[in-house]
Amino acid sequence: MKPPKIPDNEAERLHALRALGILDTAHEERFDRVTRMAKRMFGVPMSLVSLIDEDRQWFKSVQGIDVEETERKTSFCAHAINSDGLFIIPNAVCDERFCDHPMVVNTPNIRFYAGCPLKLRQGLNIGTLCLIDSKPRDLDSEDRQLLQDLGAMIEQEIKSVQMATLDELTMISNxxxxxxxxxxxxxxxxxxxxxxxxxxxxxxxxxxxxxxxxxxxxxxxxxxxxxxxxxxxxxxxxxxxxxxxxxxxxxxxxxxxxxxxxxxxxxxxxxxxxxxxxxxxxxxxxxxxxxxxxxxxxxxxxxxxxxxxxxxxxxxxx
Missing domain, CATH: 3.30.70.270 (Reverse transcriptase/Diguanylate cyclase domain)
Structure with missing residues (x-):
């Protein structure tokens, strides 16, 4: 299993994430609504909003799996935040980065993963809206656009939090x-x-x-x-x-x-x-x-x- 790369702007990224003040907070309907939509629209068993902290990924919203956080070093989403666009794994068993991943070889037997990076601004990704399936699959161009649209809805909700707590210019707490x-x-x-x-x-x-x-x-x-x-x-x-x-x-x-x-x-x-x-x-x-x-x-x-x-x-x- 290949560990995820640490972004070059990690200190800035972590500070901006923590300054939002949404880590370790209760689930909210505005986020859960989108993950429910994603789960139903794509017909996947799991849909999540994950936030990548220093050594863990924490789930602000989760559908289909009873877990609040996992280790960052084994996180698919920690790979996804290094992407500008969608990060898609059609079949994890056939991907050398993930074929021996504990959640691939064991329950929930992940095969398909698609993550849309959630950005505070260009180059500053704090987490993902992601889809997970135990069956191999891929997304066509229409599905990819739909996932990006749903990701934009999550970003808008995060933006409303950001406007209240972050300085727009410096991206530190206001x-x-x-x-x-x-x-x-x-x-x-x-x-x-x-x-x-x-x-x-x-x-x-x-x-x-x-x-x-x-x-x-x-x-x-x-x-x-x-x-x-x-x-x-x-x-x-x-x-x-x-x-x-x-x-x-x-x-x-x-x-x-x-x-x-x-x-x-x-x-x-x-x-x-x-x-x-x-x-x-x-x-x-x-x-x-x-x-x-x-x-x-x-x-x-x-x-x-x-x-x-x-x-x-x-x-x-x-």
Missing amino acids: RRGFLSLAEQVLQVCKRKQHNSSIIVFDLNKFKPINDTYGHHEGDHVLKVFAMELIGWFRESDVVGRWGGDEFVVLLSDTTPEMVKSSLSGFSDNMAKVNQESGKPYNIEFSCGVSCHKYDCELSIEERIERADKEMYKVKRSR
Whole structure:
């Protein structure tokens, strides 16, 4: 069995998926309606909406099989998210990638698989709408178009979630999405008695970049900075665009010393990014930190306000 390739933009993909806030949530009629339609229209025993997390595929909607998740390394859908179009296996027994797959040689004896990648935007696939059968088969051009149409319906439902929680430009959490995720993380911190920290970042000289090189270049700066934040901080940390050129990060289970060390490393990382970018400007930032005990009663907004005040002290000192 050939393991699925990890997408080149995996960190961005995982962050966008988790920022949606739909992993490990209850089944919803708007998704179940489509998988029921797919199962009936194609006459297959199984139809699923799968979301590919770091080490598992989790099913937001499932028809025909009583399972909530499986390992990513044995997932057909983890292969499918690397495709721009439909990913179809007419007969898994005859495919060297899957012929010895445990779900091919054992129950449910998968033979046919067809997955339509679900994208948040071009190149950023978070899962699939898929069809599974225990009999070999294929799809003609009309069937393929139908599966893509049903996949587009799922994407529209995901888009409605995305508009509420994700920043459209950078694909990280927007203010609303950040607050929702942060509240969940703080509850965990309180339960496990872990301290937490907030970092507020503000880009320096951002307006001159927009004015001199155009808004397209300004958008590029925002996207680059967002991706560097995601790449640098831990997967357990919550990263968001607070608004304009201001970003915020919530770190759990940290000490002030750990935050200081991480920020020092991030500054060095951004210096390297600037050096290698070939741009006529540097991406510069100021930041402020507020650290809090696990039993702190301040709201997330109040914690951000404290970090924001510290950040402006730094800006004024410059």
